[in-house]
Amino acid sequence: xxxxxxxxxxxxxxxxxxxxxxxxxxxxxxxxxxxxxxxxxxxxxxxxxxxxxxxxxxxxxxxxxxxxxxxxxxxxxxxxxxxxxxxxxxxxxxxxxxxxxxxxxxxxxxxxxxxxxxxxxxxxxxxxxxxxxxxxxxxxxxxxxxxxxxxxxxxxxxxxxxxxxxxxxxxxxxxxxxxxxxxxxxxxxxxxxxxxxxxxxxxxxxxxxxxxxxxxxxxxxxxxxxxxxxxxxxxxxxxxxxxxxxxxxxxxxxxxxxxxxxxxxxxxxxxxxxxxxxxxxxxxxxxxxxxxxxxxxxxxxxxxxxxxxxxxxxxxxxxxxxxxxxxxxxxxxxxxxxxxxxxxxxxxxxxxxxxxxxxxxxxxxxxxxxxxxxxxxxxxxxxxx
Amino acid sequence: xxxxxxxxxxxxxxxxxxxxxxxxxxxxxxxxxxxxxxxxxxxxxxxxxxxxxxxxxxxxxxxxxxxxxxxxxxxxxxxxxxxxxxxxxxxxxxxxxxxxxxxxxxxxxxxxxxxxxxxxxxxxxxxxxxxxxxxxxxxxxxxxxxxxxxxxxxxxxxxxxxxxxxxxxxxxxxxxxxxxxxxxxxxxxxxxxxxxxxxxxxxxxxxxxxxxxxxxxxxxxxxxxxxxxxxxxxxxxxxxxxxxxxxxxxxxxxxxxxxxxxxxxxxxxxxxxxxxxxxxxxxxxxxxxxxxxxxxxxxxxxxxxxxxxxxxxxxxxxxxxxxxxxxxxxxxxxxxxxxxxxxxxxxxxxxxxxxxxxxxxxxxxxxxxxxxxxxxxxxxxxxxx
Numbered sequence: 001x002x003x004x005x006x007x008x009x010x011x012x013x014x015x016x017x018x019x020x021x022x023x024x025x026x027x028x029x030x031x032x033x034x035x036x037x038x039x040x041x042x043x044x045x046x047x048x049x050x051x052x053x054x055x056x057x058x059x060x061x062x063x064x065x066x067x068x069x070x071x072x073x074x075x076x077x078x079x080x081x082x083x084x085x086x087x088x089x090x091x092x093x094x095x096x097x098x099x100x101x102x103x104x105x106x107x108x109x110x111x112x113x114x115x116x117x118x119x120x121x122x123x124x125x126x127x128x129x130x131x132x133x134x135x136x137x138x139x140x141x142x143x144x145x146x147x148x149x150x151x152x153x154x155x156x157x158x159x160x161x162x163x164x165x166x167x168x169x170x171x172x173x174x175x176x177x178x179x180x181x182x183x184x185x186x187x188x189x190x191x192x193x194x195x196x197x198x199x200x201x202x203x204x205x206x207x208x209x210x211x212x213x214x215x216x217x218x219x220x221x222x223x224x225x226x227x228x229x230x231x232x233x234x235x236x237x238x239x240x241x242x243x244x245x246x247x248x249x250x251x252x253x254x255x256x257x258x259x260x261x262x263x264x265x266x267x268x269x270x271x272x273x274x275x276x277x278x279x280x281x282x283x284x285x286x287x288x289x290x291x292x293x294x295x296x297x298x299x300x301x302x303x304x305x306x307x308x309x310x311x312x313x314x315x316x317x318x319x320x321x322x323x324x325x326x327x328x329x330x331x332x333x334x335x336x337x338x339x340x341x342x343x344x345x346x347x348x349x350x351x352x353x354x355x356x357x358x359x360x361x362x363x364x365x366x367x368x369x370x371x372x373x374x375x376x377x378x379x380x381x382x383x384x385x
Numbered sequence: 386x387x388x389x390x391x392x393x394x395x396x397x398x399x400x401x402x403x404x405x406x407x408x409x410x411x412x413x414x415x416x417x418x419x420x421x422x423x424x425x426x427x428x429x430x431x432x433x434x435x436x437x438x439x440x441x442x443x444x445x446x447x448x449x450x451x452x453x454x455x456x457x458x459x460x461x462x463x464x465x466x467x468x469x470x471x472x473x474x475x476x477x478x479x480x481x482x483x484x485x486x487x488x489x490x491x492x493x494x495x496x497x498x499x500x501x502x503x504x505x506x507x508x509x510x511x512x513x514x515x516x517x518x519x520x521x522x523x524x525x526x527x528x529x530x531x532x533x534x535x536x537x538x539x540x541x542x543x544x545x546x547x548x549x550x551x552x553x554x555x556x557x558x559x560x561x562x563x564x565x566x567x568x569x570x571x572x573x574x575x576x577x578x579x580x581x582x583x584x585x586x587x588x589x590x591x592x593x594x595x596x597x598x599x600x601x602x603x604x605x606x607x608x609x610x611x612x613x614x615x616x617x618x619x620x621x622x623x624x625x626x627x628x629x630x631x632x633x634x635x636x637x638x639x640x641x642x643x644x645x646x647x648x649x650x651x652x653x654x655x656x657x658x659x660x661x662x663x664x665x666x667x668x669x670x671x672x673x674x675x676x677x678x679x680x681x682x683x684x685x686x687x688x689x690x691x692x693x694x695x696x697x698x699x700x701x702x703x704x705x706x707x708x709x710x711x712x713x714x715x716x717x718x719x720x721x722x723x724x725x726x727x728x729x730x731x732x733x734x735x736x737x738x739x740x741x742x743x744x745x746x747x748x749x750x751x752x753x754x755x756x757x758x759x760x761x762x763x764x765x766x767x768x769x770x
Contacts, residue, residue: 120470124513127508127509128508128509160557169545172546180566183585329589
């Protein structure tokens with residue numbers, strides 16, 4: 001298939017580009033490189049030095065096994081989908097993708113809470129990039145399957161079971177299938193809720209086909225392809241802005257700091273391994289939604305509370321656990337039960353979080369501990385100023 | 386009270402500014418004048434010549450009865466809330482409003498469907514203006530009551546009763562009060578859904594107080610204040626982009642065209658008189674929501690199908706009715722039952738759509754029929770290109 005990947009320079013976009021190319025798909029890898037700007041702006045770097053986007057694409061071209069490295073290619077293009085709709089439109093028109101995988105969004109809740117400006121920039125970037133995508137698909141490839149990365153955080157923590165995007169309700173004796181209502185916990189998560197509403201409308205009113213993947217927290221540093229060369233590694237953020245909780249805990253353990261749990265740590269979230277992300281995206285690609293269908297999958301494999309994760313890592317490595325005041329506004333003791341059967345029904349075999357995975361990740365983090373900037377491990381962005 | 390009105394040069398913003406001033410409130414009337422630009426862009430004008438924003442404010446100052454024209458004032462400021470957040474912030478800081486009434490949004494569904502650019506501009510303008518408002522309130526007047534104009538169109542046409550913003554559900558044996566799920570029918574309506582989600586979060590996470598008024602279709606040309614002088618009139622749009630259905634039908638009747646019903650005309654919507662809009666906003670102002678509360682009122686007084694309205698006007702004036710292909714994607718035969726008891730509970734006495742109202746409106750339209758541009762009465766913006 002001809003697959004366009006937006007946000008192809010990112011933590012997931014880059015491994016997805018290599019993986020789907022290795023499966024024999026032609027890849028147009030597109031990125032506006034904003035993530036590198038946002039990192040520079042807040043003064044953080046990934047743990048391992050990252051090659052440029054152009055270097056990665058070249059390294060992959062040189063190194064990828066000849067049986068899949070010849071005919072199908074990864075072509076990289078620098079294009080900001082939000083601010084350069086005309087160039088993006090040209091790329092869509094010329095490449096004629098069968099599917100577009102859309103990761104091209106500002107991905108951090110804390111970043112969106114730094115200031116009014118970062119909130120507005122986050123919502124503008126994410127909402128406008130998705131709208132520009134919708135219009136280019138309508139114009140040139142209306143049958144193209146849009147695979148959009150959303151997040152489980154869009155749902156928030158309702159007191160009822162979380163379904164996969166839709167909810168069957170009976171109200172005052174009448175029935176309807178309604179969009180599952182969302183009450184997320186950050187400006188960033190809200191931007192994804194807006195995207196989902198816009199995408200659902202584009203299916204209903206214009207006949208597009210969309211799969212919205214509401215993903216849990218992804219962990220892991222490696223995929224089959226990143227192992228091939230250090231020049232193919234993906235980003236590993238451990239800081240309090242762009243790093244997710246497992247990464248942050250491992251970095252704290254590596255430099256001898258206590259694992260900082262926000263508040264009581266009773267916050268429960270869905271998690272999945274980066275290799276499962278690639279597999280889920282591939283399953284969506286191979287099983288497209290119908291024309292006019294807005295399909296939602298909840299994409300995670302298991303759930304943990306933050307305290308459970310801290311205890312697990314502490315038990316394995318021996319680090320201390322320390323509660324810090326929660327910088328976010330969120331429930332710390334809540335019901336959490338989310339349906340996530342659609343992807344296993346399509347064939348997903350979950351890679352659960354084993355001690356071996358944590359130990360391998362920790363070994364890499366510990367080996368590179370001199371590169372850890374301890375000043376960015378604790379949160380300094382507060383939801384309430 | 387000190388009341389800031391955003392979008393004060395608009396169809397509702399201007400009469401609201403005069404009315405609330407007449408009730409003794411100090412008014413800071415703010416508008417970026419974009420609506421005048423959008424009208425020029427699509428080549429339409431209101432039926433009656435509109436004075437400039439600055440002229441209106443001066444006329445009101447000169448004419449308003451001395452008992453309320455002295456101490457409390459209407460001060461007008463030209464400021465685009467979406468693109469000039471620093472000047473807007475300065476206005477909020479200096480005026481210290483007790484309440485802010487937010488009408489400052491691109492208000493037309495057809496406009497948002499002209500092109501990719503008008504869709505993006507609509508969502509960007511509306512979402513960013515509301516975010517900038519939220520941040521200035523947080524910074525300077527966190528106790529200020531935000532009264533936001535939403536629309537009944539946000540809900541779409543679900544097969545269950547529409548509640549006022551929130552829905553009590555029992556699902557798999559567990560209970561929750563969830564945001565009423567929304568599936569609107571245009572990019573414009575979606576922008577208001579995004580606003581509502583952002584505002585709900587600002588209440589829940591930052592303790593703001595918000596009333597979201599989901600308004601029906603407003604009709605009427607006059608309020609107690611607009612009658613005082615032709616220089617105080619409000620805009621009356623009859624075109625297919627900015628004009629609502631009653632206005633359009635009256636203009637068509639006045640020039641001897643058939644009343645153009647979109648599709649079967651079974652589309653049912655809530656309606657209210659412009660004088661009731663002013664009263665509803667005043668009731669919200671006098672009865673603010675609690676700190677941290679996201680309160681939603683459904684603001685309409687009666688409901689009609691489009692065909693019922695056409696038949697009513699046809700019966701009164703004698704015009705022919707003609708169905709035209711529906712340019713929108715919407716259900717033309719659907720269930721529609723929306724709760725709207727909160728505002729009557731606060732004291733709203735509805736002004737229902739009487740024949741006298743229609744006849745008075747028609748008399749003005751007919752008298753000015755030479756100013757009607759017949760080329761803008763039929764829809765040329767289609768949801769599906």
